[in-house]
Amino acid sequence: MDLLRVKIWRGGESGGFATYDVPRQGDQTVLDVVTYIQRQLEPSLAYRFACRVGMCGSCAMTVNGVARWTCRTHVAKVEIDGGLEIAPLRNLPVIKDLVADMREFFGKWKKARGHFVATATRRDEFARISPETPQRKAADAAIECIGCGVCYASCDTVSWNPEYLGPAALNRAWTLFNDVRDGARAERLQDVAGDAGCQGCHTHLSCGERCPKRLQPTAAIAGLKRATALAAMRGKL
Amino acid sequence: MSARREALLWLAQRASAMLLAACVLLHLATMVYAVRSGLSAAAILGRTGGNLAWAAAYATFVLAVAVHAPLGLRSVCTEWFGWRGRAWDAAFLGFGLLLALAGWRAVWGVFQ
CATH class of the missing domain: 1.10.1060.10 (Alpha-helical ferredoxin)
Known part of the structure; x- marks a missing residue:
């Protein structure tokens, strides 16, 4: 199975990246990846989303160093050597994991x-x-x-x-x-x-x-x- | 500082930048002309001495620098070092006055 190596920020202002292997799928979005990790691998992972179709503006995160809306960002467009690094948005306090204080x-x-x-x-x-x-x-x-x-x-x-x-x-x-x-x-x-x-x-x-x-x-x-x-x-x- | 004053200072910096663009072009053209014509220092001073148009152009150049540079420096220092407040504003104003006086003194020296 083709796997994606995903590093995700865990913790608040201080913390570190944890690494997870996620199965690759066609047309997979970054939000799909985070949801897979939360539902299958790490139930305590905190992140925010609502509409999943680019309307609500709640799922923005830093993906490989760039702020993006994750529900409309395809993994294929942003992965680097089969890897993703996902962190909370810059310039905002971190509440927990991928959730920034808005x-x-x-x-x-x-x-x-x-x-x-x-x-x-x-x-x-x-x-x-x-x-x-x-x-x-x-x-x-x-x-x-x-x-x-x-x-x-x-x-x-x-x-x-x-x-x-x-x-x-x-x-x-x-x-x-x-x-x-x-x-x-x-x-x-x-x-x-x-x-x-x-x-x-x-x-x-x-x-x-x-x-x-x-x-x-x-x-x-x-x-x-x-x-x-x-x-x-x-x-x- | 009041919103009005900040907006006017922003306008002063943009207006002085436009003036600087013209002054720098004029200055470069003058330098290229002087160098290509092989003018000596004495020949240059001979032409600038008593030339009101030249003195007015360079006095304007100095004014644009004296307005533009302190305002830019103020923005940099505010953002990078957090230097803000009345005392710092007075210091930047002093820097601008120093630039103006030194520049105009130089223009006067070459004009005489």
């Missing part, structure tokens, strides 16, 4: 005012937003984020500056800044300006390179840089 990640979405602020009620007419407006196009280009944390784990600026909001939160802020229905666009710019915000980005482009949804948070952050600079010049920041 509170800091989503806390920063909150700091970036990553929620929609309604200006109408359910009794108002539906807002008519043309998909052809530049603002809606900019929002649409960035809206499909699934919150997996891959960009955050891949960002060197997050590693250097723990206060930095990170690509996902800033990308979210950009979608809302471009949503004409939102009632807190000026306040949001205030929240995302500064070296812990959009001005902290060094345009390394790792976030866009690694984003499983092929989004470009760097472009969103560049948009926020322009918007905050304009607002600052006009004295509105």
